[in-house]
């Protein structure tokens with residue numbers, strides 16, 4: 174199609190501001206969907222996405238729109254994931270667009286991810302149309318929202334379009350604005366092929382499916398293509414667009430967006446951000462902005478039942494086919510047996526993988542405390558990267574430790590600033606900026622060690638702000654910090670899976686709270702159990718689970734048999750979620766108790 178009649182755009186928003194609802198409404202208006210098909214929100218296809226109300230994978234839909242000027246346009250809506258863990262994917266989806274709709278909830282106003290996403294769009298050179306959504310709500314305040322868009326995002330808001338994605342009010346105006354305000358793509362269809370991969374996944378029936386934006390040249394069925402980051406060569410077997418149903422095509426040319434299936438076996442070969450070119454007539458250089466995304470958060474995954482270990486490996490392999498940003502390698506623990514050390518983009522990513530393993534593969538899992546990767550310079554001058562406490566070098570061999578640091582932007586109401594400042598100081602944060610973005614809203618910019626964020630930061634931020642704070646972060650560098658390895662001993666034996674890396678100055682406090690928490694979580698046994706926290710050979714905290722005196726069944730003395738049965742069943746149920754370590758049964762929660770340490 175003639176590029177002057179193509180518009181490629183994304184919808185960006187803070188979580189829950191109505192991106193999916195608006196996308197559905199646009200599809201409906203352009204006749205891409207009948208209202209019968211609208212029952213479920215189609216863009217959030219996976220069950221898990223729907224249940225959690227978040228969009229995990231980016232998708233793209235082609236719509237055909239007959240505008241009021243009588244012309245017919247091809248509108249490609251590129252859906253972007255909304256969460257910080259996936260910000261690289263967001264930035265690549267944006268790089269395949271010329272414009273973006275910035276959706277802001279009129280009752281909430283601008284939030285941290287509104288800003289983060291708006292800045293990503295601006296830095297990718299996109300034209301932005303502000304959309305003020307949810308105007309049907311009684312608490313909607315259009316003027317205030319406009320003011321926030323101008324003041325904090327720095328975009329003119331006079332032309333912002335007030336809509337209700339729920340009732341459909343004013344939504345058609347958005348389509349007109351897309352056609353008239355957003356620039357059309359400018360590629361050259363006769364140049365050598367240059368296309369950007371902005372998503373890929375594994376489909377059980379079709380193999381690896383890649384979403385790409387053709388920047389220059391043409392992509393054709395049967396074409397032999399090369400991926401520029403790894404020089405791998407594949408043949409395009411089929412291609413097309415989602416409408417949102419897949420429709421096969423023979424060609425996509427400069428400016429267009431679509432999917433293709435090639436002879437690709439492994440989704441890890443198709444890296445988001447990579448450039449596709451033609452083998453016989455290659456382009457001279459790759460598109461800018463390619464990054465190999467690295468895991469930021471690491472945790473061990475083990476099955477409660479050690480016989481299920483190979484099932485876990487199969488499940489991880491299958492999940493990895495679909496998600497190249499997640500990786501794993503075998504590890505073993507004296508306490509937990511054989512398991513896997515896994516790397517994730519962030520905490521939400523970890524939770525998603527863990528939940529899918531439990532739900533789709535029916536596995537009962539133990540996750541060890543999530544941590545980060547440290548760069549350690551040893552006294553002999555060599556350097557190692559350590560993300561697993563069990564590989565922590567002997568302190569006498571450590572010269573210097575560097576920990577990853579993020580820049581966090583927290584947007585909140587004035588009245589919660591006090592509580593949040595205390596929290597970020599507690600978490601070793603260093604203030605970079607403190608700024609009023611409106612009369613009552615404050616934007617705090619802090620540098621914080623990532624290690625402190627993966628523990629319990631989100632939950633505590635939510636509780637000190639009663640939910641009125643939003644957070645966005647990106648990796649900013651590293652600090653040299655005196656980190657130490659803290660071991661937990663149960664009944665005198667160190668439990669390797671409970672070890673964690675903490676800052677030296679908070680080790681005592683952490684240790685104290687942790688052994689106390691563990692004491693509450695570990696059920697009483699027939700004997701006394703000591704719980705100790707230690708740094709090296711030095712015990713820094715201790716608590717004791719006292720022994721049970723009576724047999725539980727004795728309580729049912731004289732009772733009828735069904736009560737006794739019930740009690741035994743209940744005990745069995747309890748046992749299932751326990752892991753026996755040495756002589757002691759430790760419940761699953763105890764392994765995550767380290768996460769709760771910061772809570773009052």
Ligand SMILES: Nc1nc2c(ncn2[C@@H]2O[C@H](COP(=O)(O)OP(=O)(O)OP(=O)(O)O)[C@@H](O)[C@H]2O)c(=O)[nH]1
Pocket residue numbers: 186187188189190191192193194195226227228255306307308309310336337338339340
């Ligand atoms: N009253 C009202 N509710 C809306 C409107 N638009 C969306 N909602 C509701 O707001 C909630 C969030 O909407 P979604 O469309 O799922 O939000 P989202 O931004 O896609 O969320 P993520 O995919 O999680 O980023 C849902 O309960 C919607 O029904 C609107 O115009 N008015």
